[in-house]
Structure formats: structure tokens, C-alpha cells
Amino acid sequence: MHVESKIRKPLITGGKTLRDVSNDISARVEEKPSLSWLAALGVSLLTLGVGAYAVYRTLWDGIGMWGLNKTVGWAWDITNFVWWVGIGHAGTLISAILLLFRQRWRMSINRAAEAMTIFAVICAAMFPMLHMGRLWLGFYWALPLPNTYGSLWVNFASPLLWDVFAISTYFSVSLVFWYIGLIPDFATIRDRAKNAGRKISAFIYGTLSFGWDGAAKTWSRYETVSLVLAGLATPLVLSVHTIVSMDFATSVIPGWHTTIFPPYFVAGAIFSGFAMVLTLLIITRKVYKLEDYITVKHLELMNIVIIVTGSIVGIAYLTELFMAWYSGVEYEQYAFYNRVTGPYWWAYWSMMTCNVISPQLFWFKKIRTNIAATFIISIIVNIGMWFERFVIIVTSLHRDYLPSSWAMFYPTIYDVGMYLFSFGFFFTAYLLFSKYFPVINMHEVKSILKQTGEKVNKVK
Amino acid sequence: MDDKGKKFIVGIFEDEDILLKAITTVRDKGINIYEIYSPFPVHGIENKLGYKRSRLSIAAFCFGFLGTCLALIMMIGMMTLDWPMIIGGKDFLPFPVFIPVVFEMTVLLSAFGMVGTFLVVSNLKPWGNPKTFDLRSTDNKHIMAIQLDKNKMKKDSIEKLLKSSGASEINEKTMGI
Numbered sequence: 298m299h300v301e302s303k304i305r306k307p308l309i310t311g312g313k314t315l316r317d318v319s320n321d322i323s324a325r326v327e328e329k330p331s332l333s334w335l336a337a338l339g340v341s342l343l344t345l346g347v348g349a350y351a352v353y354r355t356l357w358d359g360i361g362m363w364g365l366n367k368t369v370g371w372a373w374d375i376t377n378f379v380w381w382v383g384i385g386h387a388g389t390l391i392s393a394i395l396l397l398f399r400q401r402w403r404m405s406i407n408r409a410a411e412a413m414t415i416f417a418v419i420c421a422a423m424f425p426m427l428h429m430g431r432l433w434l435g436f437y438w439a440l441p442l443p444n445t446y447g448s449l450w451v452n453f454a455s456p457l458l459w460d461v462f463a464i465s466t467y468f469s470v471s472l473v474f475w476y477i478g479l480i481p482d483f484a485t486i487r488d489r490a491k492n493a494g495r496k497i498s499a500f501i502y503g504t505l506s507f508g509w510d511g512a513a514k515t516w517s518r519y520e521t522v523s524l525v526l527a528g529l530a531t532p533l534v535l536s537v538h539t540i541v542s543m544d545f546a547t548s549v550i551p552g553w554h555t556t557i558f559p560p561y562f563v564a565g566a567i568f569s570g571f572a573m574v575l576t577l578l579i580i581t582r583k584v585y586k587l588e589d590y591i592t593v594k595h596l597e598l599m600n601i602v603i604i605v606t607g608s609i610v611g612i613a614y615l616t617e618l619f620m621a622w623y624s625g626v627e628y629e630q631y632a633f634y635n636r637v638t639g640p641y642w643w644a645y646w647s648m649m650t651c652n653v654i655s656p657q658l659f660w661f662k663k664i665r666t667n668i669a670a671t672f673i674i675s676i677i678v679n680i681g682m683w684f685e686r687f688v689i690i691v692t693s694l695h696r697d698y699l700p701s702s703w704a705m706f707y708p709t710i711y712d713v714g715m716y717l718f719s720f721g722f723f724f725t726a727y728l729l730f731s732k733y734f735p736v737i738n739m740h741e742v743k744s745i746l747k748q749t750g751e752k753v754n755k756v757k
Numbered sequence: 758m759d760d761k762g763k764k765f766i767v768g769i770f771e772d773e774d775i776l777l778k779a780i781t782t783v784r785d786k787g788i789n790i791y792e793i794y795s796p797f798p799v800h801g802i803e804n805k806l807g808y809k810r811s812r813l814s815i816a817a818f819c820f821g822f823l824g825t826c827l828a829l830i831m832m833i834g835m836m837t838l839d840w841p842m843i844i845g846g847k848d849f850l851p852f853p854v855f856i857p858v859v860f861e862m863t864v865l866l867s868a869f870g871m872v873g874t875f876l877v878v879s880n881l882k883p884w885g886n887p888k889t890f891d892l893r894s895t896d897n898k899h900i901m902a903i904q905l906d907k908n909k910m911k912k913d914s915i916e917k918l919l920k921s922s923g924a925s926e927i928n929e930k931t932m933g934i
Contacts, residue, residue: 314897315796315896315897316896316897319796319896319897441831441835449840450835450836450839450840451835452844453832453835453836453854453855453858454836454844454845454847454851454854455844456857458858459857459858459861462857462858462861462862463857463861466861466862466864466865469865469868469869470864470865470868470869473868473869473872474868477872477875480881481796481797481895484887484895485796485895485896487887487895488889488892488893488894488895488896489892489896491892492892503887504883504884505883506887507876507881507882507883507885508880508881508882508883508884508885508886508887509881509887509895510794510887510888510889510894510895511794511795511796511894511895512792512793512794512888513792513793513794513795513799513802513803513806513808514792514803514808514879515879515881516795516797516798516799516802517798517802517803517808517811518811518813518875518878518879519798519875519879520798521810521811521813521814522813522871522872522875525813525814525817525871526868526871526872529817529821529864529867529868530864530868532860532864533861533864536857536860536861540857543857740796740797740798741797743796743797743897744797744798744799747772747773747774
């Protein structure tokens with residue numbers, strides 16, 4: 298039997314029993330949608346609708362609707378793409394890497410974090426796809442398919458193509474990992490529906506649960522599958538943002554051509570991903586009254602991850618400046634001088650304040666265990682991370698080698714609309730998930746109740 | 758496996774540690790346990806029941822290797838054999854640039870192959886019918902199912918044994934009706 302130290306705080310408070318766990322989580326799925334949920338869904342759908350108009354105009358009239366110009370050929374679209382992909386790193390990190398490290402606190406948060414990952418990756422994929430302009434031909438440009446343009450295949454030497462493979466693999470493996478975890482919980486909801494005589498939901502959740510019955514043999518295989526999937530997803534999650542960073546790092550643009558990009562981007566991705574998980578979970582735990590499952594201890598541990606990754610990001614910013622100076626390359630030096638003091642200085646300094654200074658506040662225990670402060674800082678971090686990508690992309694492009702072609706980037710309302718569209722999709726999907734799927738991994742929480750539940754701690 | 762009409766004794770356990778001890782007691786008496794159903798994975802249960810280690814990790818490796826080969830065949834076929842082009846001054850067989858796609862395809866096929874195998878061998882499918890001995894087995898109880906006609910011991914003595922090894926409730930269930 299597993300023995301826990303007495304000093305460790307219980308991960309699940311409130312003296313929960315196995316039955317309480319089923320009741321607390323499944324009841325959210327079974328009850329009628331509340332007014333506040335409907336209102337939130339309405340707002341999300343409205344945002345989605347407004348954004349859909351921007352998408353329609355982009356597809357109908359072309360990407361000339363955006364604020365791009367000859368000099369700045371990548372701006373909001375790729376910024377949003379990298380931002381969303383970064384956010385999509387927390388879920389699989391929590392469920393895979395923390396599983397390998399046997400971190401039990403992941404169990405209360407992994408389900409919602411993985412859902413967030415999947416929706417964020419979909420949001421990310423929208424931007425490069427729409428940037429292709431003629432989306433319906435995109436398959437031929439992005440996938441190695443036989444085509445009628447001669448035998449010209451896609452270019453496997455291009456990081457952009459690696460990205461296609463990395464992101465689609467990441468999305469599909471995360472989806473499978475998430476769904477495999479959901480199956481036993483769907484079975485719980487199915488059996489509760491059968492017990493209460495609700496035939497329609499028994500049928501729906503019965504289909505979703507794939508006929509799961511919790512046999513010991515199946516559980517034993519299930520454990521092997523989760524462990525191997527975690528082992529596969531761990532290098533995968535690190536590879537995705539590494540490859541995203543190579544979109545930039547393998548080019549010869551000053552400001553992009555840097556070898557530190559892969560680790561720097563991965564740290565930044567985890568940083569922003571955890572911030573978004575915190576933003577969503579603080580609201581979810583409040584609305585669904587999940588304070589006994591997602592305790593302040595959980596939030597504190599996530600804040601510690603934010604300090605670590607935020608500090609790595611801070612060091613990366615300083616290293617970039619140092620390397621630009623130390624390299625002695627005039628263009629590299631100008632790119633960074635321009636970043637810090639040029640016309641986009643406000644973006645650079647917003648990034649520095651939000652990403653480097655604000656997470657350092659978490660060194661104070663009072664701040665990192667304060668829910669309101671955590672919520673505010675988590676939003677600040679995500680604003681900062683958006684600026685980071687904007688700074689890297691736009692400030693490196695807008696003043697190139699030829700001063701006569703220097704330009705500024707001004708977003709149009711269609712750029713804003715596209716961003717709104719992704720937000721509308723993200724929140725609509727998250728709201729539907731949190732209503733119709735169990736937001737906490739019931740079977741994993743049940744498996745640790747005996748070791749870290751509050752009751753056991755009292756007996757010790 | 759068609760279990761329609763078969764009779765089972767169903768022992769219900771509250772606690773996983775009592776269950777683990779009970780499995781040893783029951784198996785020591787030579788009783789064949791049909792299966793245990795739990796709401797969450799109980800560690801060490803597969804050893805107590807004498808189940809072999811799952812070979813799914815081998816399946817994962819094989820599918821992964823298949824992914825590696827397919828990715829290499831695809832890229833060498835397209836970039837080296839079918840339509841060689843000079844890109845960035847690289848070789849016609851630019852092995853380093855193949856690494857990311859090889860890695861992703863390996864992971865993709867490995868994960869999908871293993872999960873697919875798991876679903877098939879565990880008989881999990883959307884139209885699948887769960888074996889339900891007791892609806893509480895996905896909620897808060899561990900269920901030990903013992904098939905009557907596979908055991909020589911009498912029903913009464915099996916029930917007695919279950920009771921003495923900590924079952925909180927003992928029921929009888931005929932499958933499929």
C-alpha cells in the first residue's frame with residue numbers, strides 16, 4: 298500500500314467518499330443548463346458569429362482584407378497561430394509529463410486542461426489554413442497528395458511542412474489520449490442514467506463509453522496504454538513548439554535566426570498554457586463549486602510552474618539581447634535595438650513587464666495562494682505571451698535590409714475579427730465540454746482518495 | 758463470449774485493500790474468479806488474479822516502427838526518386854531534414870495502432886454492450902463475479918467464503934436476462 302507523508306496536504310479535501318466524487322462531477326452533466334451557462338454560451342456564439350463574418354470576407358475577397366503588406370507578410374495571423382499553439386501545450390504536459398513523474402495533483406486538472414489543449418490547437422490551425430487564401434486547395438499545398446500540377450510534391454525540407462505533421466499528430470494523439478481517459482467516466486454517467494431510468498442519456502453516454510465495464514483485465518491494459526501514450530506524448534509535446542520555433546529559426550531573418558528558439562519557445566508555451574489553464578479552472582471551480590477537488594494547493598503548484606517557465610523565458614529574452622550584441626553582426630544588433638527602442642517599443646516593453654516581472658510576484662506565498670491575484674496574473678501572462686509573438690514576428694520583419702521598403706503593420710477590423718472568431722470557437726467549445734462532459738477525471742480522483750483524501754490524513 | 762443464461766455469484770466489496778486480500782483467499786481455495794469490476798484501476802490486482810503483463814507496449818513499438826518506415830519510404834520516394842530538386846543546396850537524400858516528419862509519423866502510428874489494438878482486444882466499441890453485474894461497479898463498489906458452473910464448490914460455501922473475506926453484500930445474477 299502507498300504511504301504518504303503526514304506533512305503533505307491532502308489533494309482532495311472535504312472528506313469525500315467514492316460516491317461523493319461520482320455525485321459531484323456527474324450531477325453537473327445531469328442537471329439542466331443554468332441561466333448563467335446559457336448566457337455565457339450566447340455571448341460565445343455571438344463572438345463566433347461576428348468573427349465568422351471576418352472569415353467569410355477573408356475567404357471571399359482574399360487575405361488582402363488583412364493589414365499585411367509587402368514588408369510585413371506575417372503579422373496577426375501567425376502571432377495568433379503561435380499563441381494558440383503555445384496555449385495548447387499545457388494539457389498534454391499535465392497529463393503526460395506529470396504522469397511520468399507520478400505527480401498526483403495532475404488528476405484533478407488534467408481533463409479540463411486536455412480539453413483546453415484540443416480546442417486551442419484547433420484555433421491555432423485555423424490561422425495558417427486561412428492564410429493560404431484558397432483554403433479548398435490547401436490539401437494539395439500542405440499534404441503529400443498526388444496532384445495535377447506535375448509530379449511536384451510538397452517540400453519536406455521546409456519547417457512549415459514539418460509543422461503540418463507536428464500539429465496534426467499532436468492534435469490527434471492528444472484527442473485520443475483525452476478520449477481514452479473519458480471512457481470510464483462516460484461509463485459512470487451511463488450507469489447512473491440507467492439507474493435513474495433516463496433512457497436517452499443512457500444511450501448517448503453508453504455509445505460514448507464504448508461498452509466499458511471496468512473489468513480488471515481491461516483496467517490492466519488501460520494502465521499500460523496510458524503509460525505508453527504518456528511516454529509518446531512527452532517528446533511529442535516538446536517537439537511541437539520546437540518545430541513551430543523552427544519556422545522562424547531556420548530562416549535568415551535577423552531576430553529569427555537564433556539557435557535558442559526551440560527551448561525558449563517550449564518554455565514560453567508551457568508558461569502561457571498554464572496561465573490559460575489557471576484562467577479557465579479558477580472560473581470553472583468557482584461556478585461548479587469544485588473547491589474540494591481543485592484546491593488552493595493545486596493552484597499554488599501551477600503557479601510554481603509559471604515562475605519556473607516565466608524565469609526561463611526571461612533569461613531567454615536577455616540571452617537574445619546579449620547574443621545580438623556579442624555576435625558583432627550589424628543587422629542582428631539593429632534588429633534588437635529596433636525592438637527595444639524602435640516604433641514598436643511599447644509592444645516590447647509590454648512583453649517584458651507581463652512575462653518577466655509579473656510572474657516573479659509568485660515568489661511570495663501570499664500572492665501565489667491568493668486566487669484573485671492568480672487569476673489576474675494568469676491573464677496578464679497571456680497578454681504578455683501574445684505580445685512576445687507579435688514582437689518576434691512583426692518587429693523582425695518591418696525593417697528589413699532595404700530601408701526604402703521599411704513599413705509598419707496596421708491591423709484591419711478583419712484581423713481583429715479573425716482573432717474574435719478563434720475566441721468565439723474556443724469558449725463555445727469549452728462551455729459545451731464543461732456542460733456535457735465530466736470536467737474532472739473521476740476514476741483517477743477515486744484512485745487517490747484513499748491515499749490523499751482528507752479522511753485518511755486525519756486517521757494518520 | 759456468450760454468457761447468456763449463465764449463473765454468477767456477485768460479491769460486493771467496499772474497499773480495494775479488503776478486495777485484494779479476498780482475491781488471494783478465494784483463489785487459494787481453488788475457486789475460479791470470472792472477473793473483478795472496479796470503478797478505478799486497483800494497483801497490484803493483475804498479479805493477484807494471475808494476469809500476464811499486457812503486450813500492448815510491443816504493439817506500440819511495432820506500429821511505431823511501421824510509422825518510421827512509411828515516413829522514410831514516402832519522403833525518399835518523393836524527394837529523392839520521383840522528383841529530385843536542389844533545395845537550399847541540400848543533397849537529394851537530405852536525411853537530417855527527414856527527422857521531424859519521421860518522428861511525428863512514428864508517434865502517430867504508434868499511438869493510433871496501440872489504442873486501436875487496445876479497443877479491439879478489450880472489445881470496446883461504440884455499439885458495445887457492457888457486462889453489468891451491478892450498476893455500482895462504475896460508481897463506488899468493487900464487484901467480484903464468480904461463475905457457478907465453472908466451480909466445483911457449492912453455492913452456499915462460496916457465499917460463506919466471500920462473506921468471511923469481507924464482502925459487504927452477496928447477490929446472485931443470471932446473465933443476459
